[in-house]
Amino acid sequence: PLSLHDALPIWKQYGFHDTGVYTAFAVLLVYAAHGWFATHCAQHRQIQSFNGKGADKDAKEKTYSERVPPAAAAVRTVAALLTSVVYAAFPFAPATTSWPAFIGATFAFAVYWDLHFFFVHKTVHEYGTLYKWIHKLHHSEKQPNVFNAYFVTYQSHTLTEQLVVLIGAACGLPRDVFTWTMWWGTLGTYVEHCGHDVSSVRLSPLPITFGQLCTLLSPWSLVLGGETTGEHDWHHEKFTTNYALSFTYLDKLFGSFHPGRI
Numbered sequence: 707p708l709s710l711h712d713a714l715p716i717w718k719q720y721g722f723h724d725t726g727v728y729t730a731f732a733v734l735l736v737y738a739a740h741g742w743f744a745t746h747c748a749q750h751r752q753i754q755s756f757n758g759k760g761a762d763k764d765a766k767e768k769t770y771s772e773r774v775p776p777a778a779a780a781v782r783t784v785a786a787l788l789t790s791v792v793y794a795a796f797p798f799a800p801a802t803t804s805w806p807a808f809i810g811a812t813f814a815f816a817v818y819w820d821l822h823f824f825f826v827h828k829t830v831h832e833y834g835t836l837y838k839w840i841h842k843l844h845h846s847e848k849q850p851n852v853f854n855a856y857f858v859t860y861q862s863h864t865l866t867e868q869l870v871v872l873i874g875a876a877c878g879l880p881r882d883v884f885t886w887t888m889w890w891g892t893l894g895t896y897v898e899h900c901g902h903d904v905s906s907v908r909l910s911p912l913p914i915t916f917g918q919l920c921t922l923l924s925p926w927s928l929v930l931g932g933e934t935t936g937e938h939d940w941h942h943e944k945f946t947t948n949y950a951l952s953f954t955y956l957d958k959l960f961g962s963f964h965p966g967r968i
Contacts, residue, residue: 717797720881725794728885732787732892736780739852739896744771751902753939753967754849770851770902779853782843786856786863793868796875801882811883813926816952819870819887820930823951826865828962831945840865850942855899866951890923894952898938905934930955940966 749769802808830836844858856863871884897904897916905917914922921927931954941948947964950956957963 717799717878718881719795719797720793720884722791722794724885725791728793728888729787729790731889732790733784735893736783736787736852736855736896739893739900740776740780743852743900743902747900747902747904751904753901753903753936754943773849773851776847776851776853776857779847779851779857782858783853783856786858786860789860789863789868793871796871798875798881798884799878800880802880808880808883808886811880812886815874815879815883815887816924816926817930818874820950820952821956822870822873823866824949824956827951828949828960830862831949845942845945848943850899850901850939852896852900854942855895894920898933898935899942900935901939903934903936924952927953931958934966936966936968937964938966940964943967 747770749767752767752770755767802811827841830841840859840862844854844862847854847857871879874884905915905920907916908914909916909919912919920932924932933948933950933952933954937948937954944964947962948954948957948966949962954963
């Protein structure tokens with residue numbers, strides 16, 4: 707007969723191999739995304755003018771590739787991503803064994819992360835001392851690019867990502883749900899900071915756009931409202947609205963939502 711120990715799921719540390727693979731992916735992806743926007747993204751997709759003169763129509767607008775190279779943000783991004791090594795020690799529950807379980811756990815983790823991020827993010831914006839110590843670095847650029855996604859202080863990265871993962875792991879987050887959330891979410895946060903509206907970019911040879919793919923992979927955004935690049939770009943421009951990470955319902959509920967530039 708099986709003992710109680712045999713019947714319980716065995717939690718296992720994420721390990722250095724899987725952590726290293728994710729970290730390498732995240733670093734390579736941010737440079738790849740930066741290169742794609744510099745090379746392929748049409749200027750008409752820019753949400754803000756990059757000339758530093760706001761609505762001055764006589765000023766020459768810069769393309770993504772003409773902007774000052776984000777060297778400092780790139781260095782800080784790589785440094786922040788390298789701290790992902792801590793995930794190697796985090797114990798996760800076994801991978802899910804059915805699609806309903808995977809989808810349900812992914813939904814629950816996404817909702818919690820967005821909730822956690824919203825209240826931490828809103829709090830550090832509303833208290834000057836916390837803002838300067840935790841979050842001001844991230845807002846040193848009002849016209850963000852993909853490297854700004856992780857252009858953060860280490861204390862900010864700990865509070866809004868690593869603490870979330872630790873709490874999720876303690877609550878029984880399945881290993882595969884964590885993996886999927888990090889890989890897809892990393893691309894999502896790069897796009898959210900890219901300063902361009904790429905939702906209508908067609909993913910050839912697939913018959914869908916990037917925006918449709920995002921909805922397909924996060925269908926609960928149809929109910930909770932999906933955070934767009936334009937909305938988060940407005941947060942960087944004005945600082946006082948759109949505090950959520952993935953969904954808009956909390957900003958709408960607390961009166962801090964703004965649709966951003968069209």
